[in-house]
Amino acid sequence: MIKKQAIPILSPQAMAAVDLAAARSGIDSYGLMVRAGHAVAAAALKRFPPALRFVVLAGPGNNGGDAYVAAKALAGSGIETILHHFGRQDALKGDAARAFRDCPVPGRPLEDYAPRAGDVVIDGLFGAGLDRPVPEPVAAVIARVGDCAVPVVAADLPSGVCGRTGRILGAAFEAAHTVTFMTPKPGHLLLPGRALCGTLEVFDIGIPGRLIEAGAENIHENGPALWGDLLPSLDLASYKFRRGHLCVFSGGASATGAARLSAGAALRAGAGLVTIAAPEASLAANAAHLTAVMLRQVDDVAELRAWIDDPRLSAFVLGPGFGVGEKARDFVLALRERRLVLDADGITSFADAPDLLFDAFAEGDAHLILTPHEGEFARLFPDIAVAEQLGKVEKARHAAARAHAVVIYKGADTVIAAPDGRVAINTNAPPFLATAGSGDVLAGIAGAFLAQGMPAFEAAAAAVWVHGEAGRTAGRGLTAEDLLPAISLPV
Incomplete structure (x- = not known):
């Protein structure tokens, strides 16, 4: 073909x-x-x-x-x-x-x-x-x-x-x-x-x-022609660790649903194993709703550092329902050498110190994916956000170069930008994707592709497109939960 x-x-x-x-x-x-x-x-x-x-x-x-x-x-x-x-x-x-x-x-x-x-x-x-x-x-x-x-x-x-x-x-x-x-x-x-x-x-x-x-x-419309040949393929030799092990961090006992949405989406997107890392206070709430997703207690950065020495952990998602503050910052900095999708609360936690985040991930190939909506983008990149002479493509490009990260600048016209200047403009997302929890699902899909070895830009672009197709399949009136069974990958 x-x-x-x-x-x-x-x-x-x-x-x-x-x-x-x-x-x-x-x-x-x-x-x-x-x-x-x-x-x-x-x-x-x-x-x-x-x-x-x-x-x-x-x-x-x-x-x-x-x-x-x-x-x-x-x-x-x-x-x-x-x-x-x-x-x-x-x-x-x-x-x-x-x-x-x-x-x-x-x-x-x-x-x-x-x-x-x-x-x-x-x-x-x-x-x-x-x-x-x-x-x-x-x-x-x-x-x-x-x-x-x-x-x-x-x-x-x-x-x-x-x-x-x-x-x-x-x-x-x-x-x-x-x-x-x-x-x-x-x-x-x-x-x-x-x-x-x-x-x-x-x-x-x-x-x-x-x-x-x-x-x-280096600007393209997002679609499988950009990244389809890098999608993970299954063969007779595939097994769960070969398909990647993704960790999704959970928040406290009253904020566990977002992490489970991300974890469920990651399984649907092909990750071989998915573990939710949760503080002791939210173990019971998570355990009551998990089947194929595993659960591990991680309360502080010391426990996190001890765990991430396991080389089989492929990628991480932090932010959905995690909570804003010092703990989020400490966890992210501990993951500076690992492949990470930073979403929601994880992004907002660096609003007062964005350079701390950017400096932490400045070395090596881009291995951080940021997923800001308009408000979160303005918190991390306030000067870029208000630059009226820049369009969304230019803003995403400037942000990606500054952060040395792949930026998914979300919206009805999501733009994905890499530090090297590559840009994809997404057009397949239906308006009814604008619903609570939809971004958590996107973060999980992106994490799954990272965990399976896709480069960060292609993982992000593929995740945005697959997320849009899931929205089309689920249809008007969807909830975030409806997106999970609708996730499928292009053949």
Whole structure:
């Protein structure tokens, strides 16, 4: 079987550099624009055959050039096509100017457009390269189109969405369908941009793969193509210790459920053995609910150090229900040379001294996975969290480099980043995963993959994707307990 290759995600700046490299290599840049415009026109005709009128909105740059090509193709199909432009058409340059000259559809100012029933809008105003709020006349048209529920087909990216961060720049179209070219951009996958793209089509306009690879920024959409070949495999020689022994730390007697969720998820994700390490006060509460998961008393850091000398202990999960404070910090520092998933209370325990954590894991290959949600991320990386110029990808990257750890920056658009700059953007998580205990399950899956020998980045990325698939399987109304039987690994 041929392995499916992960498609790189290029920022608008990187894509612009690829476009320039293509032109310098002798590729006809206008030919690329024509193919892009034709792809947009074809998508509009295919998806909206009942349209009474196509309304093409052309901007002042190359995205506008795509729009002029699309307008010519749509008019040639025999359906009424009108064109509205933003900015002076005589100010267009290069390929966009040529596309304007080749377009037989007369243009009217953007401000004159009044939506009506039966319209389908072709949005070719700005595309992915916009980095400032949309001008007021554009915002007004976006509002009118939205108020009238006119369908929108976006060329490259709905205008008003930042292609680098997915943020809305003042106002943005909500597209029914988006056609982008060669590769997705971060704004297609990060929220809220992802929610405004409708269905996403990535069209190959003919730029050679070698140029895309040369411009790649180590960003990919998360999925088995990234890590599937590193998933642990079972064979006739497999036995429980070969499949890894994971330790999950439990909190006190009134806070034991989170650790059991993590432990149960780890077993489902393939760990050969899972032990809950608990203080004496919570042994009885844990024992009453455990079957396949083992239980060991660990009250203090001295007992922990004595136990972790056992080389068969492969990885650890600390944080779910553990409690915030000095004990958590001491346990984590004792595990500085071991493979560790640090979650929830474990993260918060270092809010006042994040460098203590980062320094402890600074040596060797990255063997720490951090799983912060927005609030926990801000506690560990307060300056990065408030840096408005950074998008989620950049924030996760900076955090991973600082911590020398793999960071799972959680959310509906979870981003996984490694200290070496690799990034995966996750898109398969359903909204009903946002429920109590869901993060404990994710930590357990990540711990299971670490325990089975996967490198930290791949273990984290695989865990996030498997967690998302479990949510899809369990369905709307799920509880964290429902996720456990829904956990399965890609074949």
